[in-house]
Amino acid sequence: MHLKSVCLLSAIFSLSSTAVASKSCSGKDTGSSRREINFLKGAVTQYQLTNPLNDGVACACYLLRKFDRYAVFREGEEEYLREANGYWSATVWTTPRCIFTPSGASDVAKGIAIMKECRALFAVKGGGHYPPPEMSTITDGVLVALTKLKTLELAEDKKSVLVGPGLRWGDVYRYLLPHNVFVVGGRITNVGVPGFLLGGGISYLGSRWGFGMDNVEEFEVVLADSSVVRANKRSHLDLFWALKGGSSNFGIVTSFRLTAHPITGKAWIGKFAYSTATDPDTGKRNHMETVLDKLQAFVDKNDDTSGVLPLFMYVPQHGGPIGDISVIKLDVEGKMEMGAGSIQGEYGPTPDMIHVPKLFKDMTEEIPPMMGAWNISHPYQLTLAMNPDAPDGFRQSFRVHAAKATRESLELITHIFYNRIPELLEKLPAEEILQTLGQTSVIIQPITKNMLKQGEKRGGNTFGINSSQSYYWYIITVTWFDPKYDEIMNEWSDLTSELTYEALGKKGLSHPFIYMNDAHGNQDAFAGYGQREMKRLKKIREQYDPKRLWKKGLVGGYKIPE
Ligand SMILES: Cc1cc2nc3c(=O)[nH]c(=O)nc-3n(C[C@H](O)[C@H](O)[C@H](O)COP(=O)(O)OP(=O)(O)OC[C@H]3O[C@@H](n4cnc5c(N)ncnc54)[C@H](O)[C@@H]3O)c2cc1C
Structure with missing residues (x-):
């Protein structure tokens, strides 16, 4: 018999007994054949004939598990718990009827055939970092968790x-x-x-x-x-x-x-914190003007070797408003020597910073940060350093909008955000604020002309954003601990987000794009394409x-x- 047909027969045979076959004879995952898919459809019909209740999810969970009981989990099983709770935000934890964990493309294909034929609702989970509920989760359906696809x-x-x-x-x-x-x-x-x-x-x-x-x-x-x-x-x-x-x-x-x-494997990376509390003498926010000036200058420069991410936060446990700025400059020419150090407020940098990007040289000379650390190492280090800022398991929400990248936009976005904090605090019991509110922040993501041009150069994408202008895609975020405050946090975030967007609009500075990855479930992400x-x-x-x-x-x- 021809090798190919031997493989196909053995695949179908194993499918009908225990496991769904996932590899072809060459060892490559090439998907499923029509015959396999038709076989599965037949199995669904058979199930439906003997189970006339018309419960699509029960049908899918039963058949998926029948064909590979090591890939499908139900409540009470350890793998089920790990997947169902394996999301960044606790607001999305839920209880799927069963969880399907395919091992390759052909498993996914067969799973889709079964769920489609059974008419079962399903959700797909990658890394589980979307904060809105029911976006990569499902309450009473099949969750397809892609955790095992680790090529x-x-x-x-x-x-x-x-x-x-x-x-x-x-x-x-x-x-x-x-x-x-x-x-x-x-x-x-x-x-x-x-x-x-x-x-x-x-x-x-x-x-x-x-x-x-x-x-x-x-x-x-x-x-x-x-x-x-x-x-x-x-x-x-x-x-x-x-x-x-x-x-x-x-x-x-x-x-x-x-x-x-x-x-080259090296980059200058740094992370700095500034107090953005209001100075009682001037009534202005400490350092804010300078920080925003430097940020704007950075974005206007449109440098293709550097990146920056500013967060303006209110953290009750740290005593109030803080600006947190992370920055990277790639060692393009391979000339950076190794180095590392920290900055401790008025004592300045120890030891002296070397290869420091202009943005930070200017900023740290003019206004010493409360604290900070820098080093010259692999760019991966910066992404590691950011992890503690976003631990898993708390209640989280994001809302995003876009603005033209001007100094006035920065002013409006940060000003409105900080002015709205008292309203949030008033809604929470004063004695419980520390136990209730983890943080709230506005994260200002610079989307530079160079970034948009790179997209055009590489064949274009679906966003349809003009590269003649830079933008700020700003996210209003809140972290809290207790579900009883969900409504307060969501209402406050909605309003803060709307007010900021409206204020920018009045000055001709808003832009309709809504970045899907940072949007809330009630935002219409495709409306801005x-x-x-x-x-x-x-x-x-x-x-x-x-x-x-x-x-x-x-x-x-x-x-x-x-
Ligand atoms: C702490 C934190 C940091 C972040 N940092 C950044 C950042 O630096 N830059 C940035 O751009 N964004 C960032 N984001 C946003 C992030 O890009 C989105 O949350 C993104 O959706 C995460 O991908 P995921 O696979 O973890 O998401 P999931 O929640 O698993 O999935 C998101 C969506 O994609 C779908 N999906 C997942 N896998 C597949 C698949 N294989 N095929 C088809 N659909 C699929 C899901 O069904 C769901 O609709 C961050 C988010 C958080 C919470």
Whole structure:
């Protein structure tokens, strides 16, 4: 018998007894054959005939588990708990009826066939970092958790790396450490790979390489009909483009091939904290003017070797308002010597800082930070240093808007944010503030012209944003501990976000783009995409998902409107 048919028969045989086959004879995961999918459809029909209750989720959970009982978990099992609670924000913890953990593209394809045929609602989870509830979770359906898809393979020529959707950015950076190449990934190591890339992806070095999505060379994706395709510049070009910002509207991505950028392995990295409390004598916020001036100068410079992320926070446990600024400058020429040090308020830097980027030289000379630390090391270090700022397991919310990157925008955004803090504090019992409010902040993400141009240079993406202007995509965030304050926190965040956007609008400084990866569930992420891009996205969706599986069957994610 021909080898191929032996493989197919053995795959179907194993499928009908215990496990869903996931590899072809070559060892490569090539997806499922039509025969396998038809076999599964038959199994669903059989189930439905003997279980006329019409409970699609029960049907899917039963059959998924029947075909691979080591891949499907129910409440009470350890793996179930780990996956159901394995999200960044406690606001999204929930109880799926069962959790399906596929091991490869063909498992995903078979799972989709079963869930579709059973008419079960399902959700897809990558790294679980979306803070809004029911975006990568589901209360009474099947959760497809991609945790086991951990491919990590640097190409022999070191020009690209294959990355599975079950990974976090820290896994990828660590793997690449010895190879002196870097990828465009999250600014915090714990963020998941797939959601980040499918929604855009802002890294510290966006001005050099563009968004994460601009650096995907190929998506392997399971489509609504359970076929597995590779979308790249040569094949499925429309789908390739649509996945760059089109999120989960086209299929489940089972691997990403990312451009690997050569680096020297060194960068100047620093993290500094400034008090932004109001000076009782002047009535002005300490240091705010200078910090904002320098930030604006940095963004105007549009330097493609540096990146900055400013957070203006209110942290009750630290006694109030703080500006937290992290910065990176890549050692492009390989001339930086090693060095490290810290800054302790009035005592200044110890030892003297070397290779310090201009932004920080000016800033630290004019206004010494309360504290800070810098070193010259691998860019990965900065993403590690950011982790403690965003621990797992608290209640969190994000709301995002966009503004033109002007000094006046910075003024308005920070001013309105700090002016709204007393209203939030008034709503909370005074004696409980420390136990109630973790922090609230406005994070101002510079989206430079260079960053947008890099996207155009790499084939374009779905955002449709003009690169003749820089922007600030600012996020209002809140961290709290007790669900009884959910409503207060959400109302305050909604209003703060709206008031800021309105104020910017009145000055002609607002921009309609809503960055999906930082949006709240009640924000319409696709409303800010370019009109031409939306038209094209809809056309491509019609081609790849005419029956709208990803709109009607997949719960969560932002949906392309009709
Ligand atoms: C602490 C923190 C730091 C962050 N830092 C950054 C940052 O530096 N830059 C930035 O741009 N953003 C950042 N974000 C936002 C982040 O990019 C988004 O939350 C992103 O969705 C996270 O990806 P994930 O895989 O963890 O998400 P998940 O919550 O698992 O998924 C997000 C969405 O993608 C869908 N999805 C997941 N996997 C797949 C797949 N394989 N195929 C199809 N659909 C899929 C899910 O169904 C869901 O709708 C941060 C968020 C947090 C909470």
